[in-house]
Amino acid sequence: MAIYRFRISFEDYDDVIREIDVLPKQTFLDLHNALHAATGYNPEVPSSFYVSNDRWKKGDEIAYMPDKQKLERGVALMEQSRLSKFIDDPHQKFYYVYNFDRPFDFHVQLVKILKEEEGKEYPALFKSVGQVPKLPGTPIVPTESAAKKEGDEYDFLQETEYGINEEEDLDMLDGEEQEGAGEEADNSRDEEEY
Known part of the structure; x- marks a missing residue:
């Protein structure tokens, strides 16, 4: 046949x-x-x-x-x-x-x-x-190299530099507060002069 x-x-x-x-x-x-x-x-x-x-x-x-x-x-x-x-x-x-x-x-x-x-x-x-393409909606299975790194914690914000450095941020806020306090003092002096 x-x-x-x-x-x-x-x-x-x-x-x-x-x-x-x-x-x-x-x-x-x-x-x-x-x-x-x-x-x-x-x-x-x-x-x-x-x-x-x-x-x-x-x-x-x-x-x-x-x-x-x-x-x-x-x-x-x-x-x-x-x-x-x-x-x-x-x-x-x-x-x-x-x-x-x-x-x-x-x-x-x-x-x-x-x-x-x-x-x-x-x-x-x-x-x-050849390797068949993945179907839409198919979950991505981690590769061996990704599985080895699994123990390492990945911090998206830190690794991508989108994170906020709290010390710098707080220092910047302190500077803004001090500038604002200085402006208020200047404004009150100006009012007294008139």
Whole structure:
């Protein structure tokens, strides 16, 4: 039996690529889950593949967790759609939108049709290049060097020189009070002279 090898790249991050091998009888949901196993993203969000032309123009939609409007229009569902039914070209392209709330767009292209390796489980990650971008709202995990410095206390105001040196500030206030007292004394003398 043949296998499809898809090259998947981020639309906005050309240097991040995943190549995934899948069986023609497998579904778009299998490809969706394999992609997110390779990226570490949560697969349980509304997403869609679109049959695409050579210019990545979106055509027929194959959806996961579609909204009511899409269901009423009769959109194809990932879990029911075999890959082989949507492959018309040996270099078939799909445009993939992950997470409609905060979308990432991907280009998915069939790059090879190979012979299945006996005993291998599919889908299978064939190649991984580059680090995937963090999703918006993802907490920042401290790096090793930051973790080593954890014992050191970081004083934002002091380190950024926005802090107030209390001694200087108090000295400045004392000077202002003395100047103000001197002015009041001068004003009272002026009034006495008239």
